[in-house]
Amino acid sequence: MTGSCLSVAFDAIPRVTHMLTKEMIQLIYVNKLKKDFKKTIKEPGLKGSLKSFVKPKTEIITAVNEIDFHVPKGEILGFIGPNGAGKSTVIKMLTGILTPTSGSCEINGKVPYKNRKSYVREIGVVFGQRTQLWWDLALRETYTVLKEIYEVDDKSFKERMAFLNEVLELDEFITSPVRTLSLGQRMRADIAASLLHSPKVLFLDEPTIGLDVVVKDNIRKAVKTINENEQTTVILTTHDLQDVENLCDRIVMIDKGSKIFDGEIAELKRKFGQSREMKFVPADFSALDKLDYEGEFHLKDAVEVENDGHNVSVRFDSDRISVEKMLNYTLSKLHVKDINVSDADIEEIIKGIYRSEVKVDA
Amino acid sequence: MRRIFKIYKPFTHAGVMLAAQYRVNFIFFILGDVLMCFINYFLWKAVFSSGGAQTFMGFSETDMVSYIFISFLTSTLAYSDGSYAVGEEIKDGSIAMRMIKPIRFDLAFLFQELGERTMSISIVFLPLMVGVEIFRFVVTGAVQFNIFRFLLYLLSLVLAYLINFYVNVCYGYSAFVLKNLWGSNLLKNIIIGFLSGATIPLAFLPPVLSAVLNFLPFASLTYTPVMIYIGMYGPVQILTSFGLQIVWLIFFIFLQQVIWNACVKRLSVQGG
Ligand SMILES: Nc1ncnc2c1ncn2[C@@H]1O[C@H](COP(=O)(O)OP(=O)(O)OP(=O)(O)O)[C@@H](O)[C@H]1O
Ligand SMILES: [Mg+2]
Numbered sequence: 001m002t003g004s005c006l007s008v009a010f011d012a013i014p015r016v017t018h019m020l021t022k023e024m025i026q027l028i029y030v031n032k033l034k035k036d037f038k039k040t041i042k043e044p045g046l047k048g049s050l051k052s053f054v055k056p057k058t059e060i061i062t063a064v065n066e067i068d069f070h071v072p073k074g075e076i077l078g079f080i081g082p083n084g085a086g087k088s089t090v091i092k093m094l095t096g097i098l099t100p101t102s103g104s105c106e107i108n109g110k111v112p113y114k115n116r117k118s119y120v121r122e123i124g125v126v127f128g129q130r131t132q133l134w135w136d137l138a139l140r141e142t143y144t145v146l147k148e149i150y151e152v153d154d155k156s157f158k159e160r161m162a163f164l165n166e167v168l169e170l171d172e173f174i175t176s177p178v179r180t181l182s183l184g185q186r187m188r189a190d191i192a193a194s195l196l197h198s199p200k201v202l203f204l205d206e207p208t209i210g211l212d213v214v215v216k217d218n219i220r221k222a223v224k225t226i227n228e229n230e231q232t233t234v235i236l237t238t239h240d241l242q243d244v245e246n247l248c249d250r251i252v253m254i255d256k257g258s259k260i261f262d263g264e265i266a267e268l269k270r271k272f273g274q275s276r277e278m279k280f281v282p283a284d285f286s287a288l289d290k291l292d293y294e295g296e297f298h299l300k301d302a303v304e305v306e307n308d309g310h311n312v313s314v315r316f317d318s319d320r321i322s323v324e325k326m327l328n329y330t331l332s333k334l335h336v337k338d339i340n341v342s343d344a345d346i347e348e349i350i351k352g353i354y355r356s357e358v359k360v361d362a
Numbered sequence: 363m364r365r366i367f368k369i370y371k372p373f374t375h376a377g378v379m380l381a382a383q384y385r386v387n388f389i390f391f392i393l394g395d396v397l398m399c400f401i402n403y404f405l406w407k408a409v410f411s412s413g414g415a416q417t418f419m420g421f422s423e424t425d426m427v428s429y430i431f432i433s434f435l436t437s438t439l440a441y442s443d444g445s446y447a448v449g450e451e452i453k454d455g456s457i458a459m460r461m462i463k464p465i466r467f468d469l470a471f472l473f474q475e476l477g478e479r480t481m482s483i484s485i486v487f488l489p490l491m492v493g494v495e496i497f498r499f500v501v502t503g504a505v506q507f508n509i510f511r512f513l514l515y516l517l518s519l520v521l522a523y524l525i526n527f528y529v530n531v532c533y534g535y536s537a538f539v540l541k542n543l544w545g546s547n548l549l550k551n552i553i554i555g556f557l558s559g560a561t562i563p564l565a566f567l568p569p570v571l572s573a574v575l576n577f578l579p580f581a582s583l584t585y586t587p588v589m590i591y592i593g594m595y596g597p598v599q600i601l602t603s604f605g606l607q608i609v610w611l612i613f614f615i616f617l618q619q620v621i622w623n624a625c626v627k628r629l630s631v632q633g634g
Contacts (some may be wrong), residue, residue, distance in 0.1 A: 097462065145372040148372075
C-alpha cells in the first residue's frame with residue numbers, strides 16, 4: 001500500500017519537473033506580433049500617375065495580425081498556411097529584416113530588429129527564393145568568406161565542412177561558381193551556408209521549393225540530424241506537407257495573417273480528421289448520374305465528388321453524414337467493382353482548412 | 363584592421379568580377395569622358411588665345427590644362443556609384459541577404475566598390491597622369507612633378523572618394539523615400555559635378571558662392587585634391603582643407619548611420 005503510494009509520488013515528480021522545464025525554456029517568444037504594409041495605389045492613365053505623384057493614395061495591408069506563439073529549445077516548428085498568409089513576413093520579422101508595426105518578439109534573449117549584428121550571429125537563415133551566396137564566387141570560397149564573417153576557427157570549420165559535405169553532398173559542385181548551380185544544388189549550398197557557424201536557431205522559408213524527391217529527402221535528413229545532434233531550434237515554412245509530417249514536432253497554421261491552429265500534427269488530425277474519402281470503381285460509369293448526394297442528404301457543399309475516369313472519389317464529413325449512410329446510399333444506387341473508405345490524410349485536412357470547409361477555433 | 367580586410371576582401375573580389383562583366387561598357391564610357399575632356403581643353407585654349415591675357419582668374423594656361431585633366435582624373439577616381447548599388451538592393455529586397463549576416467553594410471558596399479573600381483583606376487590613372495606631366499614638361503620646359511605634392515594629392519583623393527562614397531550611401535538609403543532612384547541619381551551627379559569643381563574651377567564662380575562651396579562638402583569631392591596636385595594651394599590651405607575633408611567624412615559616416623536607423627523601420631522587403 002505505502003509502496004504503491006511512494007512509486008506514484010516518485011513517478012509524479014520527474015514528470016512535473018519535466019513539464020516545468022519545458023515551459024520555462026522557451027527560446028522564442030512572439031507576442032501580438034503585427035505587420036502592416038503601406039501600399040500605394042496606382043491609378044491608371046497619365047492623369048492617374050500625376051495624381052498619385054502629387055498625392056499618393058495609400059492603403060494599409062495587415063500582413064500579420066497579432067500572432068502569438070512560443071517555441072522551446074530544440075523544437076522543429078512547421079509554419080504553414082496558404083499563399084499570402086503572412087508566413088514569410090513573420091520569418092522576416094523574426095530574422096530582424098523587418099521591424100514589426102506592433103507587438104514584439106524575443107529570441108534567445110535578443111530582439112532581432114534591435115541588436116541585429118549580434119543577433120544574426122546566432123541564427124541561420126535560408127530563403128528558398130533567394131540566395132545568400134556570392135553569385136560570382138566558387139562555392140568553396142563562399143564558405144571561406146562565411147568562416148571569416150562568423151569567426152569560425154580552423155578546426156571547427158574543417159569538421160563542419162566535412163559534416164555538411166556528408167549530409168548535403170556538396171562535393172560534386174563545391175568548386176563551381178554559384179551562378180552555375182542548379183536549383184537543388186544551390187538550395188543545399190544555401191542550407192550548408194546557414195549552418196556553418198552552428199546557429200542556435202535555424203529559419204527556413206520554403207527550403208524544399210521546386211526540388212526533386214531525392215534532394216528534398218536529403219535536406220530533411222540534414223535538418224533532422226542537426227536538430228538531433230545540436231538541439232538546434234528550427235522554424236520552417238513549407239507547402240510540402242511531407243516536410244511537416246517528417247520533420248515537425250508541432251505546427252502553427254496561419255491564414256490571412258492570423259493564427260488558426262497551434263499544436264501537434266496528431267492533434268490536428270484528431271480535431272479536423274472527420275473528413276473521409278470514399279473511393280470506388282463503378283461497374284458502369286453512366287450510372288453515376290443516378291447519384292444525388294445533395295438531394296439525398298439535404299446538405300449543400302458537404303460532399304465533393306471527383307471522377308478521373310477510373311476511380312470515383314467522394315469526400316465527405318463523417319460528422320454530418322455517417323459512413324454507413326454514405327455506403328448504403330451509394331451501393332443502393334449503383335453496382336461497384338471495388339469500394340473503400342479511408343481517413344483523409346493530412347493533406348486533405350489542410351486543404352479543407354484552407355478552403356475553410358472546416359471550422360477552426362484556435 | 364586586418365580582420366576587416368579579411369572579412370570584407372571577398373566583397374572586393376565580387377566587385378572585380380562584376381566590373382569584368384561590364385568592361386566593354388566601361389571602356390566606351392571612359393572614351394566618351396575623355397572626349398569631353400578634350401572638348402573642354404580646346405574650349406579653354408580658345409578662351410586663352412582670344413583673351414590675350416597670360417592668366418585668367420589666377421590660372422595660367424598650363425594651370426588650366428592641368429586642371430582640366432587632373433579634375434577629370436580625380437572625379438573619375440573618386441567617383442562612387444554607391445547610391446545606385448544601395449538603392450537597387452533596397453528596391454529589389456536583396457539587402458535582406460546582407461541583413462542576415464553580422465556585417466556592416468557600409469563596409470561591405472565600400473569594399474565591393476573598391477573592387478569594381480580597380481579596373482578603372484588601372485586604366486585611367488597612369489596614362490592620364492603621364493600625359494599631363496609630359497604636357498606640363500613640354501609647355502614649361504621643366505619637370506613639374508613633385509612627389510611630395512603627389513602624395514598629398516593621393517591622400518586627399520582617398521578622402522574625397524570616401525566622402526563621395528558616404529554621401530552616396532546616404533543618398534541610396536533615401537531610396538526608401540524616393541522610390542525611383544535613377545532619374546534623380548543622374549541629376550544629382552550633374553549637380554555635384556558642377557558644385558564640386560569637376561566642371562570648372564570653383565575660383566571662377568562668384569566669390570561668395572565659391573567661398574560657400576569651399577566650406578561645404580562639395581569642394582572636398584574634387585576641387586581640393588586637384589588644387590593640391592597642380593600646386594595652387596600653400597601649406598596652410600592644404601592643412602585646412604584636409605581638416606575640412608576629415609570633418610565632412612566623419613559627418614557623413616555618422617549621417618549615414620542615422621538615416622539607416624530611421625529608414626530600417628520602413629524597409630519593406632518584398633517577395634518570398
Ligand atoms: N513588402 C510588401 N509590401 C506590401 N505588401 C506585402 C509586402 N510583403 C508582403 N505583402 C503582403 O502581405 C501578405 C503576406 O505575404 P507573405 O509573403 O508573408 O505570405 P506567405 O505566407 O509567405 O505566402 P507564400 O506562401 O505565397 O510565400 C500578402 O498579402 C502580401 O501581398
Ligand atoms: Mg512566403
